[in-house]
Amino acid sequence: QKEVEQDPGPLSVPEGAIVSLNCTYSNSAFQYFMWYRQYSRKGPELLMYTYSSGNKEDGRFTAQVDKSSKYISLFIRDSQPSDSATYLCAINTGGFKTIFGAGTRLFVKA
Amino acid sequence: DAGVIQSPRHEVTEMGQEVTLRCKPISGHNSLFWYRQTMMRGLELLIYFNNNVPIDDSGMPEDRFSAKMPNASFSTLKIQPSEPRDSAVYFCASSSRGHGQPQHFGDGTRLSIL
Numbered sequence: 618q619k620e621v622e623q624d625p626g627p628l629s630v631p632e633g634a635i636v637s638l639n640c641t642y643s644n645s646a647f648q649y650f651m652w653y654r655q656y657s658r659k660g661p662e663l664l665m666y667t668y669s670s671g672n673k674e675d676g677r678f679t680a681q682v683d684k685s686s687k688y689i690s691l692f693i694r695d696s697q698p699s700d701s702a703t704y705l706c707a708i709n710t711g712g713f714k715t716i717f718g719a720g721t722r723l724f725v726k727a
Numbered sequence: 728d729a730g731v732i733q734s735p736r737h738e739v740t741e742m743g744q745e746v747t748l749r750c751k752p753i754s755g756h757n758s759l760f761w762y763r764q765t766m767m768r769g770l771e772l773l774i775y776f777n778n779n780v781p782i783d784d785s786g787m788p789e790d791r792f793s794a795k796m797p798n799a800s801f802s803t804l805k806i807q808p809s810e811p812r813d814s815a816v817y818f819c820a821s822s823s824r825g826h827g828q829p830q831h832f833g834d835g836t837r838l839s840i841l
Binding site for chain 1: 770834
């Protein structure tokens with residue numbers, strides 16, 4: 618079993634839709650949770666960074682962590698064509714090593 | 728603020744040649760990471776430096792791969808001799824001091840070995 622599981626998609630939605638991206642993980646020691654956005658031919662860009670359970674909101678983006686279920690989510694409200702990218706979840710125990718999901722490709726159609 | 732800077736952005740070379748990838752981390756960051764990204768395997772950690780010292784190189788695939796960090800503002804990843812299966816996008820990332828700090832990535836070097 619992989620430490621982090623993420624559906625690679627692709628996920629295609631119409632402009633304005635609410636997008637839900639998810640990851641599951643296996644190690645309950647993970648404490649730091651991140652979401653990265655990667656545009657084609659660019660490096661991963663940090664979107665959200667959270668510690669422990671709960672929600673964090675930043676504009677149209679909401680990150681949600683449920684440690685009891687070992688499940689993390691990223692919600693995008695009012696999705697735009699410019700949100701089309703690959704989204705990677707990433708988790709860390711507090712040490713140096715961050716485990717990345719495989720990434721979900723998202724397409725937002727105008 | 729300048730982010731992580733990598734060079735070259737693209738490299739095409741023939742099998743057997745030496746390849747050197749370069750990275751300048753974000754000023755003040757004390758941790759540096761080299762990753763390789765492919766469609767099949769995603770992001771793979773190759774090596775991690777802390778305060779210019781290699782801490783974990785267990786991800787380096789073979790002895791053909793080597794990495795150095797001579798000072799806090801520069802690191803290299805070298806492949807010698809290169810092989811077609813080394814073709815991938817190589818990313819450098821850096822993070823600041825502290826547990827669980829997020830990593831910040833450069834835009835990568837797209838490497839093609841013919």
